[in-house]
Amino acid sequence: MENRPLEYDYTVAKMFMLTTVLLGIVGMLVGVILAWELAFPAVNTIAGQGVAEYTNFSRLRPLHTDAVIFGFTVSGVFATWYYVGQRVLKVSMAESKFLMALGKLHFALYLLVVVAVVGSLLLGITTSKEYAEFEWPIDIAIVVVWVIWGLQIFGLIGIRREKSLYISVWYYIATFLGIAMLYLFNNMEIPTYFASGGIGAWYHSVSMYSGTNDALVQWWYGHNAVAFGFTVPIVAMIYYFLPKESGQAVYSYKLSLLAFWGLMFVYLWAGGHHLLFSTVPDWMQTMGSVFSVVLILPSWGSAINMLLTMKGEWQQVAASPLIKFMILASTFYMFSTLEGPIQAIKSVNALAHFTDWIVGHVHDGVLGWVAFMIMASLFHMAPRVFKREIYSKSLMNTQFWIQTLGVVLYFTSMWIAGITQGMMWRAHDEFGNLAYSFIDTVTVLHPYYTIRAVGGTLYLVGMFLFAYNMYKTMTSGRRVEESELQNASPMGA
Amino acid sequence: MDIATFQAYGYFFFTAFLVVVLYSYVYHLYSAQKKGTRDYEKYGNIALHDEITDQPIEEISKNDEIKK
Numbered sequence: 001m002e003n004r005p006l007e008y009d010y011t012v013a014k015m016f017m018l019t020t021v022l023l024g025i026v027g028m029l030v031g032v033i034l035a036w037e038l039a040f041p042a043v044n045t046i047a048g049q050g051v052a053e054y055t056n057f058s059r060l061r062p063l064h065t066d067a068v069i070f071g072f073t074v075s076g077v078f079a080t081w082y083y084v085g086q087r088v089l090k091v092s093m094a095e096s097k098f099l100m101a102l103g104k105l106h107f108a109l110y111l112l113v114v115v116a117v118v119g120s121l122l123l124g125i126t127t128s129k130e131y132a133e134f135e136w137p138i139d140i141a142i143v144v145v146w147v148i149w150g151l152q153i154f155g156l157i158g159i160r161r162e163k164s165l166y167i168s169v170w171y172y173i174a175t176f177l178g179i180a181m182l183y184l185f186n187n188m189e190i191p192t193y194f195a196s197g198g199i200g201a202w203y204h205s206v207s208m209y210s211g212t213n214d215a216l217v218q219w220w221y222g223h224n225a226v227a228f229g230f231t232v233p234i235v236a237m238i239y240y241f242l243p244k245e246s247g248q249a250v251y252s253y254k255l256s257l258l259a260f261w262g263l264m265f266v267y268l269w270a271g272g273h274h275l276l277f278s279t280v281p282d283w284m285q286t287m288g289s290v291f292s293v294v295l296i297l298p299s300w301g302s303a304i305n306m307l308l309t310m311k312g313e314w315q316q317v318a319a320s321p322l323i324k325f326m327i328l329a330s331t332f333y334m335f336s337t338l339e340g341p342i343q344a345i346k347s348v349n350a351l352a353h354f355t356d357w358i359v360g361h362v363h364d365g366v367l368g369w370v371a372f373m374i375m376a377s378l379f380h381m382a383p384r385v386f387k388r389e390i391y392s393k394s395l396m397n398t399q400f401w402i403q404t405l406g407v408v409l410y411f412t413s414m415w416i417a418g419i420t421q422g423m424m425w426r427a428h429d430e431f432g433n434l435a436y437s438f439i440d441t442v443t444v445l446h447p448y449y450t451i452r453a454v455g456g457t458l459y460l461v462g463m464f465l466f467a468y469n470m471y472k473t474m475t476s477g478r479r480v481e482e483s484e485l486q487n488a489s490p491m492g493a
Numbered sequence: 494m495d496i497a498t499f500q501a502y503g504y505f506f507f508t509a510f511l512v513v514v515l516y517s518y519v520y521h522l523y524s525a526q527k528k529g530t531r532d533y534e535k536y537g538n539i540a541l542h543d544e545i546t547d548q549p550i551e552e553i554s555k556n557d558e559i560k561k
Contacts, residue, residue: 005546006545007545008545087543087544088539088540088543090543090545090547090549091545092545160553161549161552161553162539162549162550162551162552162553163549163550163551163552163553164536164539164550164551166536166539166540167536168540239540240540243537243540243541244540244541244543247541249534249537249538249540249541250537250540252534253533253534253535253536253537254522254523254526254533254534257522257533258515258518258519258522261515261518262515265511265515283501487541
């Protein structure tokens, strides 16, 4: 043992890879059920009236969003951190028993939280704050999990060999700090049982804020959850995995630093765009709009940097499905960071707010950018952590095209549905009477809801192909030598 | 001047200050590279040469002056 050369230890990375795949399937499966429920309401009770409480839209919806955000995405962030962190800091987890034990504890506690979240949401136990539905005992457990991750990050940085922190590490640190701050402030809550001297259930709580203040804190949190959950760590991934897989150093390291600070500076102020035309002060609404538009610059700074990294190497996009996933992800990042600011302009928002266009925007971002990038990262990691080649390149290609079609069907149907909806809601005759009732819009939107459900189902099929390919890679892919793992990942036919 | 006006001015000037800081940072990055004080672009190689046996791009040592 003593003479064995030092190697990176991917034990914890593998654990989180497993939850990324599993919770991805759970989150997207629930999403697909919800999409079919919206198109065909009878699906709400498809499993029978007796369990309708657990299968209806309102009970499942938080489970979908939370499984995708805190399950799939956060697992992906942890999995990639435990891989990328060691490599760019040039230090192995095997070098510190403490960090290794901490990593395993991190995973064990994370699993407990997942069970608690799924259980409580299915039972309908919720604080009713969007993306912050968990009651106080779970919140405390989440804080513990997060702090352990922080110890892990800074612990690894503390024993590193590489003096400079690679740009991805900056983004992982920002994810840690950003979410910590947002989560703590938005989840400040008063346990009602203890505050009232024994009334109600012990686990219930109410927000410490009320009215407009609550809305402001909620959307400062809600939008920045997108920032520090769906953007910052995913940018961390692409800055490592695209250069590594393509063998091309990032096009401009200086631009990556600049885009980083730009993003940090601008993003935190943009959340006000969720509250346009509401009771929050007008200047805050304007500030939310303005900062959202400015946000195009740092977002495109990173995305263009990634596309330019492929300069002179574009044949790789055609040759490698893994590069395809990453380039499409980066393109969808550009696309959704242009779409978001457009929606945040007050006059556009007057039409778009509360419509399906917003839902479409979230999904072209999450399906096209976040999920594509996480899957690409796992595909790149698989041969390195399992020492086997990716089981099937053609399956990867199939998955890529099925899911791309799925995303396109999803966002195009939601664009049309959203704009139609917005136009119909505001239409009126010369006396100011509304031209349509709500049910008129529902009837018109039905075909688009069906198309959305088909798009989502295609994406889920791709997710199953992904899981199968990963499983086969782990169990029966050809064994590879270290020399095959330099840049482009080895793939079987 | 009431508190709201004071806040508004404070907010505006603070934002302007941060913009100046950001642009100074851009200037610093590009001028440092041009003058040769620091080569930022070499850090891009950290991702490419990331085997545990690879020589770090900038090694941590007790004496940072010694570079191989």
